[in-house]
Amino acid sequence: MAADPFDELLEALRCLPGVGARSAQRMALELLERDRDGGRRLARALETAMRDIQRCASCRNFTASEHCRICRDDRRSDRVICAVESPADVLAIEQATGFDGRYFVLLGRLSPLDGIGPEDLGLDLLEARLSDAAVEELIIATNTTVEGEATAYYLREMADRHDVRVSRLAQGVPLGGELEHTDRSTLAHAFASRLPLAGS
């Protein structure tokens, strides 16, 4: 016999981050009692997103096309690439700053202990992009954690090999913090006052 649809809904809602037994219950009842159209719309949106959203072929951000909206936008500059750890960081920078260059989404950070090496971060793809003569600057916007810093160091060496100028977000991003959770104005300030790394 199939699971009860209500229990199954409670169980399934708990795959959402931050949703425990109690909020799952509240969500299920709210949809059933007051917003079945919203529930059906969410079902369709999830289905479509899980099926169609893949990695952008040039920057590895999420997109339902071969290339993402930012990579396809002709009005943006090819001279600057901003490397970030996750798609959430792209959204945060887009919302907080007037940056009009391109991105590269690492989808992680170097972490030898967890077996995460350069190939897992698509660094061959990034290296190919850095070798394009149009690229003048790489902004390294990895998190200011130990692994984020190690990744930044690795990216800097790579950019040096291709004579691409390197900058890192200015102090202002809290040490040990996650970019994604930085408030907008701190992030905007740090982005605007980014400094060239010594020696590049």
Place this chain on the structure above:
Amino acid sequence: MAADPFDELLEALRCLPGVGARSAQRMALELLERDRDGGRRLARALETAMRDIQRCASCRNFTASEHCRICRDDRRSDRVICAVESPADVLAIEQATGFDGRYFVLLGRLSPLDGIGPEDLGLDLLEARLSDAAVEELIIATNTTVEGEATAYYLREMADRHDVRVSRLAQGVPLGGELEHTDRSTLAHAFASRLPLAGS
């Protein structure tokens, strides 16, 4: 051109109570990055629940069958009916107490100012159940708000007409509070020490 699947997912997630722009983003990225199976499972569960879950024909609780699991359970007693405002209250009482009788879910409370009268709470259905000779007690577990108390008063008069004993949850449920948000032990205590209403 159709909306971007990622934006559409963000938008759709916000129909969930307590989910703002930021948590919608976190949820969407988490599912896309780490749990697409969970996302697909949630899509199916929502679809099924929104389509199949209806009101129980005897107690008005949510169910995917004609009669809910509690109403179908032969081991439960027909002698006591507990009237609550919402399906969430049924879940709360089931989880906190050893109650083994039946329920009646009002799906609201009397509120003449909002145009909510007895017919909106299915009180004809409840009256039919109270007229069954097997029923000896009606536990009124409406919230201790003004409207919950007005509803309790109305239910009590109805039970009196059918010679059904009436009880109300004991003090312990915080005044002005919502049953659904009461902690388990307070709710269990109040449920166990319910008192007959004077005159019934």
